[in-house]
Amino acid sequence: MQSESQLIFELSRPGRVGYDVPSTPREILAAQVPDLPRRKVPPKLPEVSENLVVRHYTNLSTRNHHIDKDFYPLGSCTMKYNPKINDELAGIPGFGGLHPFQMTNTAQGALEVLQRLSDALLEVTGMDAITLQPAAGAQGELTALLMFRAYHQKHGGRPRRRVIIPDSAHGTNPASIVIAGYEVTELKSGADGLTDIQALKSALSDDVAALMITNPNTVGLFESRIAEIIELVHSVGGLVYMDGANLNAMLGVSRPGDMGFDACHINLHKTFSTPHGGGGPGSGPVAVKSSLAPFLPSPVINTRDGVHWWDWNRPDSIGHVHSFYGNFGMHVRALAYVLSMGGDGLRAISENAIINANYLRVKLSGTYEVAYDRPCTHEVILSGDRQKARGAKTLDIAKRLLDYGYHPPTVYFPLIVHEALMLEPTESESRETLDEFIQVMLEIDREITRDPELLKSAPHTTPVRRLDEAGAARNLDIRYTAK
Amino acid sequence: MRYIPNTPDDRAAMLRDIGVSAFEDLLSAIPGNLRLNRPLNLPDGKSEFDVKSIMRSLARKNLNTVDHTSFLGAGSYDHYVPTAVNTLSLRSEYVTAYTPYQPEVAQATLQVIYEFQSMICELYGMEAANASMYDGGTALAEAIMLAAAQTRRTNILCPPNVHPLYLRVARTLVEPQGITLQPVPLRDGGIDRAALESLLNGGIAAVVVQYPNFFGIVEDISPFITAAQANGALAIVVADPLAMGVLEPPGSFGADIVVGEGQSLGNLQSYGGPYLGLFACKANLIRRMPGRIVGVTRDVDGRRGFVLTLQTREQHIRRDKATSNICTNEGLCATRATFYMSMLGPRGLASVGEACLHRCAYLRQQLTGIPGVHLAFGGPHFKEFAIRLDKSVEGFLHYMAERKVLAGVPLKWFGLRMDDSLLVAVTETKSLEDLDGFAAGVKQYLEGGK
Numbered sequence: 001m002q003s004e005s006q007l008i009f010e011l012s013r014p015g016r017v018g019y020d021v022p023s024t025p026r027e028i029l030a031a032q033v034p035d036l037p038r039r040k041v042p043p044k045l046p047e048v049s050e051n052l053v054v055r056h057y058t059n060l061s062t063r064n065h066h067i068d069k070d071f072y073p074l075g076s077c078t079m080k081y082n083p084k085i086n087d088e089l090a091g092i093p094g095f096g097g098l099h100p101f102q103m104t105n106t107a108q109g110a111l112e113v114l115q116r117l118s119d120a121l122l123e124v125t126g127m128d129a130i131t132l133q134p135a136a137g138a139q140g141e142l143t144a145l146l147m148f149r150a151y152h153q154k155h156g157g158r159p160r161r162r163v164i165i166p167d168s169a170h171g172t173n174p175a176s177i178v179i180a181g182y183e184v185t186e187l188k189s190g191a192d193g194l195t196d197i198q199a200l201k202s203a204l205s206d207d208v209a210a211l212m213i214t215n216p217n218t219v220g221l222f223e224s225r226i227a228e229i230i231e232l233v234h235s236v237g238g239l240v241y242m243d244g245a246n247l248n249a250m251l252g253v254s255r256p257g258d259m260g261f262d263a264c265h266i267n268l269h270k271t272f273s274t275p276h277g278g279g280g281p282g283s284g285p286v287a288v289k290s291s292l293a294p295f296l297p298s299p300v301i302n303t304r305d306g307v308h309w310w311d312w313n314r315p316d317s318i319g320h321v322h323s324f325y326g327n328f329g330m331h332v333r334a335l336a337y338v339l340s341m342g343g344d345g346l347r348a349i350s351e352n353a354i355i356n357a358n359y360l361r362v363k364l365s366g367t368y369e370v371a372y373d374r375p376c377t378h379e380v381i382l383s384g385d386r387q388k389a390r391g392a393k394t395l396d397i398a399k400r401l402l403d404y405g406y407h408p409p410t411v412y413f414p415l416i417v418h419e420a421l422m423l424e425p426t427e428s429e430s431r432e433t434l435d436e437f438i439q440v441m442l443e444i445d446r447e448i449t450r451d452p453e454l455l456k457s458a459p460h461t462t463p464v465r466r467l468d469e470a471g472a473a474r475n476l477d478i479r480y481t482a483k
Numbered sequence: 484m485r486y487i488p489n490t491p492d493d494r495a496a497m498l499r500d501i502g503v504s505a506f507e508d509l510l511s512a513i514p515g516n517l518r519l520n521r522p523l524n525l526p527d528g529k530s531e532f533d534v535k536s537i538m539r540s541l542a543r544k545n546l547n548t549v550d551h552t553s554f555l556g557a558g559s560y561d562h563y564v565p566t567a568v569n570t571l572s573l574r575s576e577y578v579t580a581y582t583p584y585q586p587e588v589a590q591a592t593l594q595v596i597y598e599f600q601s602m603i604c605e606l607y608g609m610e611a612a613n614a615s616m617y618d619g620g621t622a623l624a625e626a627i628m629l630a631a632a633q634t635r636r637t638n639i640l641c642p643p644n645v646h647p648l649y650l651r652v653a654r655t656l657v658e659p660q661g662i663t664l665q666p667v668p669l670r671d672g673g674i675d676r677a678a679l680e681s682l683l684n685g686g687i688a689a690v691v692v693q694y695p696n697f698f699g700i701v702e703d704i705s706p707f708i709t710a711a712q713a714n715g716a717l718a719i720v721v722a723d724p725l726a727m728g729v730l731e732p733p734g735s736f737g738a739d740i741v742v743g744e745g746q747s748l749g750n751l752q753s754y755g756g757p758y759l760g761l762f763a764c765k766a767n768l769i770r771r772m773p774g775r776i777v778g779v780t781r782d783v784d785g786r787r788g789f790v791l792t793l794q795t796r797e798q799h800i801r802r803d804k805a806t807s808n809i810c811t812n813e814g815l816c817a818t819r820a821t822f823y824m825s826m827l828g829p830r831g832l833a834s835v836g837e838a839c840l841h842r843c844a845y846l847r848q849q850l851t852g853i854p855g856v857h858l859a860f861g862g863p864h865f866k867e868f869a870i871r872l873d874k875s876v877e878g879f880l881h882y883m884a885e886r887k888v889l890a891g892v893p894l895k896w897f898g899l900r901m902d903d904s905l906l907v908a909v910t911e912t913k914s915l916e917d918l919d920g921f922a923a924g925v926k927q928y929l930e931g932g933k
Contacts, residue, residue, distance in 0.1 A: 004786050005590065008598050008825050018826035019565050021834040024841050025915040031845035034863030036701050037731040042829035043605035053825045054567050061576035063590035068575035074584075081486050082579050085531055091569070091751065094542025097549035100559055100755030101892040103877075106884055109544030110754050123524050135617035135756065136811040138798070142656070149659060159659075175798035175808035179628075181659030184803045222512040252523045254513050269811065273486075277815030278592035279582040279614065279775065281757030297655070312896075319655030323558060323620035323648050323744070324755025336538055342528030345484055352487050352494070354509055359497045375509045402587055410584075413799075430488035431497060457783075462587040464788040469586075472780035472792040476769070478611055480601040 005063065005463070008056055009480045012046035018053050044482060063463040064278070065407045071433055073360075075379045075410035075422025076170070076218065078248050078270035083340065086274070086333035095332050100324040104309045110328065111308035115301055117335040118285075121266055124247075124346065126257025127287035131296045133326040137245060138172040140265030140284030141212070145180035146318045147263065147288065147295040148210050148239045154295075154316065156237065160209035164233075166195060168218040168414040170245065182209060189416055193219040193372040195229055204236045214243040215256070216377040218414045220357065220422075222254075230260035239263070239292075247271040248426065249354055249378035252347030256287075263288040268327075272334040283330035297321050352427035353378040356434060360423055363438045367445050371417045378426070382409075384419035392448045392455045394419040399466065400447070402459035404440045484528070546889060548752055552917050553889040556867045556908025557697070558619060558646050559755065560747040562725060562835065563912050568749045568822045577818050582775075582811070586790045587782075592814065593789035596777040599821040606727040606824075606832075607741040608734025609763035614775040615817040616760025616809065619744030620652035623691065623721055625762065625773045625807055626740045627653055630689035630717040631662050632806075633771055638686045640711075642667040642674045644696040645721055647897040662688070672698045672860035672869070676706060683714040689740075693721040694733060698860055698906070699843070699867030701726075705736045712737065724748055724761060726865050728832030729840060740764045749823025750816050759816035770796060773807030838911035839866035842918060846909055849922040855929040859904050867908040869894060869901070874929055876905050882928045890921065 048056070065072070072079035090096060098110050118130045134140040149159045163182045165173045166189050174184045185203055190196040195213065211233045216222045223229065230240045242256045242264035248271045250256075256264040268274045268283035276282075288296065298317040299310035310325075341349065354377055361370055361380040371381040384394035398408035398421070410422040425434060447454050459465060489497070494506075503509060510518065529537070548561040555561075572578070576591055583589030583596075596614045603612035616622040627639050639657075641650055641664045654664050668678040674692065683690075690711035695701045708718040719740045720733035725747045733741045745759030746752065764772055770793065778792035798805040827835065843866050850856050850870060859869035872879060876893045883890035891905035909918065 005594060007594070008821075009601065012828075017828055017830055018567075019828075019831045021831060021838050022563070022911055022914075024838050027915055028841050028845040028918070031841055031848050033840045033844045034701075036729065036840075036863050036865075037703065037705075039727070039729055039731050039833075040735075042833060043602075043608075043727060043732070045602055045605055045824050045827065045829045045832065047828040047830070048825055050565070050567055050826060053822065054571060056825075057571050057595075057822060058574070060591045060594055061574050063588075063594070064576040064580045064592055065585070065588035066576050066578075066580040068579045072581065074581055077581055079581055083486060085535060087573060087578065089535070089538045089542075090753070092539070092542055093547045093549035094539070094545050096751040096753050097547035097561075098545055098754035099548050099553060099555040099561075099752050099889060101555055101557055101896070102546060102553075102889050103880055103884065105881075106546040106889065107754065109541035112541055112544070113538075120525055126519075135621070135813075136809070138808045138810045139617065139621075142808055146655065146659065170810075171798035171800070171802045171805070172808050172810050174803035175801075175805040178803045178805075179656065179660065179808050181661070222510075224512045224514060227514070227517065252519060253510065254517050255519055258519070259517055275578045275815070276581045276811075277813075278577055278580045278589075278595075278818060279814030280811045281813045281816060282811035283757075320620070320648060320651040321655055322756065323618040323646070323652060323758065327756040328754035329751065329757050332538070336534055338525065339529050339534045339537060340486075340531065341484075343523035343525035345487075345528040346523055346525070348484050348487055351506055352489055355489070355494055355497050355501070355506065358501045358509055362501050375503075375511060398585070399587070402585065407581075407588065408585060427487050427489075431493045459587050463590050464587055464782040464786050465784055467586050467782045467788045467790050468780045469790050469792070472778040472790045476792065477779040478597070478600055478769075478776055478792065479604045480598070 005060060007480055008046045008048060011048050011052055011056060014047060016047040016049050018048055018050040070405050071429060071437055072407040073409050073423045073425050074407060075424040076245055078424060078426055080273055080426040081428040082273050082275040083337065086336045089336050090329040090332040108308060111301055113332055113335050115303060115308060117331050120338045121285055121287060124251060125264055125287045126255030128290040129293035129296060130285055130287040132285045132331055133297045133322045134284040134286055135322050135327050136280065136282035137265055137267045137284040138176060139321060140286045141172060141176040141243065142179055143297060143321050144241050144263040144265060144286050145176055147292050149180060150295040150318050151292055152209055161207040163209050164203050164211045166213060168416050173212050173243065193221050194223055197225060200229060200232060204232060206236050208236055208238040210239045210241055212241045212243060214245055216246045216249050219372055219381050220376040220379040221372060222377055226259050246378065249350050251350040252343065253350050263292060268330050268334045273337045274330045274333040281327050281330060283327040349427045356425040356427065356429055359434055360425055364441055367442055379422060379424035381417050382421040383417055384421055387445060387448055388419050390448050391452045394421055396455040396458060397444055400444050400455045400458040403461045406437060546884065546887065548889060551887045551889060554891050554907045554909065554921060555889050557892040557906050558744055559752050560908060560910055561752060561912055562747045562910050564749050565826050567826060568819055571822050572815065572819045578815060583791060586788065590789060593777050595818050595821050597789050599817045600777060602821065602824045603761055603763050606724050606732065607722060607763045608732030609741055610766040611769045612763040613772055614777060615812045616762050616774060617813060618758040618760045620649040622742035622760030622762045623649045624653040624656040626719045626742050627657050627662060627689060629740065629768065629771050630719060633768065634688040634715065634717060636686050636688035637662050639664050639688055640667050640682055640690045642669060643899060644669055644672060644698055645691055645693040646697050671862065672700050673702045673862060674707060679707060680710050683710060687714060687716045689717040689719050691719045695723060695726060695865040698869045699864040700860055700862045701730060701865050708736045708738055726836055729836030745820050748820035750819050757813055757816055759813045759820055771806055774809050774812055835911050842909040842913050846918045846921060849918065853926050856925055866910060867906060869904050869906050871904045876903060879928050883924050888924065
């Protein structure tokens with residue numbers, strides 16, 4: 001049994017310091033400091049020396065699973081390798097030390113990074129214009145919906161009322177729709193996991209502002225009739241948005257712009273390998289067709305004779321969605337990744353991601369039920385129904401995987417598959433890793449018969465075991481207070 | 484393809500096992516006319532060495548705030564980042580982990596967030612904090628949405644000495660829901676108290692004040708908070724976390740929601756992002772708070788552990804009824820902030836604040852009396868202030884840039900009718916020579932020096 005981890009606050013002793021502030025010269029000290037509402041009680045931050053801080057957070061770090069350590073087949077999250085050079089480059093003074101308000105003649109290199117990345121993303125998506133400002137995928141969705149709203153107001157005088165999403169959509173889709181001032185219309189998916197065209201037809205009317213759809217969709221399938229779907233929405237004057245969560249399957253294979261989409265976002269922290277950081281920073285650029293370009297958030301980059309500047313004079317722009325220009329540090333990483341991979345390498349990413357997912361599908365299909373058993377794209381969805389009938393829920397399988405050193409797949413999403421286990425291996429994993437994982441999945445299935453308790457009480461080897469989540473919400477303790 | 488392990492032989496063997504003869508067979512669901520039947524029009528992949536050379540040559544085209552002297556602020560500050568913060572925050576365990584959905588193997592991330600929430604509560608004097616928002620501007624927008632939902636009112640009073648870009652972000656994000664932002668007149672850079680009070684009525688959901696304000700002035704925010712609450716509105720304070728070692732925190736004045744930009748807590752300036760939106764509130768608003776929250780619990784063996792809690796507020800559970808659409812936030816930036824606050828402790832934070840106060844006062848004093856330079860506003864300043872010049876502000880910025888000094892942020896960019904002014908920021912990183920150099924530079928520029 002591993003010991004309980006201490007909090008940094010519990011290492012605190014009065015008088016310990018971890019950092020000395022630069023000394024203030026006599027001349028400066030002589031300056032008359034104004035009267036202020038001075039703080040009477042200091043904040044109770046921990047008092048710890050530098051070396052103890054380093055030891056604390058180094059020890060604590062070992063209690064995380066992470067992609068550098070082992071397989072992380074978390075469906076829809078694209079846990080791929082994050083190249084080390086990208087983090088190094090983002091931190092050098094010429095990038096990490098730039099101020100958002102320095103004059104553009106002193107930041108031409110930064111603007112060139114943004115321009116080059118923009119150009120590459122437009123080529124990958126087949127779109128006409130782009131903003132790099134949204135800080136995450138959910139913000140990208142919202143940005144696009146706000147642009148749709150502005151477009152409808154400009155062209156029809158009214159923003160329209162409803163936005164349609166499939167019932168398999170990520171939770172961010174309906175939440176973004178409401179923030180953009182729209183109502184959600186949910187579309188039941190067909191039995192084949194694809195959009196039900198008849199259902200779509202009956203949901204369409206001239207108060208539909210847009211359809212938001214993920215392609216490949218959230219069950220890992222390409223929407224074969226996507227061109228027809230888009231035409232139907234366009235025929236009532238609506239716009240169509242592609243949630244780019246699954247772009248890792250499409251690089252150099254197929255492009256949302258060519259399919260007819262009006263806008264899409266790109267998760268740089270998925271497809272373009274910028275690290276997830278335990279929950280961000282992300283980056284969610286939005287690419288659009290030229291009809292929507294006037295509504296992009298301001299500013300946009302302009303270039304003439306090799307000189308770049310920010311254009312703030314955008315009368316139809318929706319405004320601003322980030323305090324500055326978005327997560328530039330992620331843009332640096334993504335550009336370095338594009339340069340490393342090149343056009344052929346980007347295509348190779350998707351090919352390998354698709355092969356890896358289909359390999360898991362075929363090798364696991366005898367034992368686990370594959371929700372839609374036909375060629376998938378970069379992820380495959382299993383249902384744990386058979387295993388549940390034998391006494392182990394999907395949650396138990398997920399927790400048992402932790403004992404074998406793997407992060408489990410995404411579980412219970414999408415909501416339309418019972419006991420869902422959504423696996424996305426990405427191109428980063430080798431055949432041997434997949435073979436080992438497959439063996440473990442088969443072994444866990446055998447364990448259900450042999451020793452069901454082993455699963456129900458899993459995990460056994462992790463730093464902590466199953467945690468009382470209901471208790472956490474009931475007895476809310478969300479900040480430390482000194483005893 | 485140095486990031487892809489499978490060889491052509493591996494792929495061939497896997498395709499055989501899958502039961503197809505070629506990769507293209509796996510694409511059968513994609514109609515032929517929707518396939519990209521040409522290579523992407525991008526250059527071929529490059530060696531790491533070549534990538535590094537290209538990127539470094541782009542970086543060299545920029546002046547930067549590390550190798551050069553910077554007086555730029557307006558929401559992004561060059562406070563010193565201790566080396567250990569950088570070193571620790573490059574650990575793969577923090578960098579390459581996902582959102583902590585499986586708490587048994589995410590205790591590092593979860594515990595750091597719990598420590599972060601605790602520290603932010605301490606800084607701001609508040610009862611609850613979340614695991615971060617994107618940045619200061621979006622945190623303000625979320626605070627406004629919360630206030631509107633809580634009060635069922637739709638007007639927000641926002642004086643123009645709140646960061647103008649935060650206000651633009653807020654306007655963009657909240658107006659589609661029928662929420663409107665209404666300005667409040669200023670006097671000498673501060674909020675006109677009588678005007679604010681006369682604007683308060685039963686339709687006002689919240690009053691927003693910035694502390695110190697956009698011009699660096701430390702206003703007495705207590706009467707604004709009291710007036711807002713007396714009218715049934717919430718008081719939202721945008722507060723600089725680095726000032727909280729020396730200034731009385733907004734929580735002491737009764738603020739309902741405090742938001743802020745956490746970049747200066749150990750994060751890089753990075754041309755404006757990734758930054759760190761701070762969000763803290765009173766206990767009665769926790770269930771309306773946006774974003775992730777970590778709480779303490781026990782495992783089946785009775786050991787203390789950490790989990791995401793109150794998730795029924797969030798989009799992945801509540802979908803269109805969620806309090807916010809945020810999913811991915813700024814985890815690694817919050818992690819860096821936690822390391823930074825741990826290193827500084829209460830004394831370090833107070834010392835940084837003192838150092839800023841002294842340097843700010845010193846530079847203001849040095850500039851007083853230089854013909855053609857005018858301090859725009861009186862009142863106490865923390866680390867930033869506006870000056871007016873009798874000659875072109877942009878001319879001055881170019882003059883200083885030639886001397887490798889980034890001298891300030893022109894206020895003409897913000898639509899404040901202050902086209903002859905610039906905002907000058909000084910942090911603890913400015914030496915006596917830097918400050919004297921600034922004063923000498925502005926003097927020479929005004930005297931027509933080259």
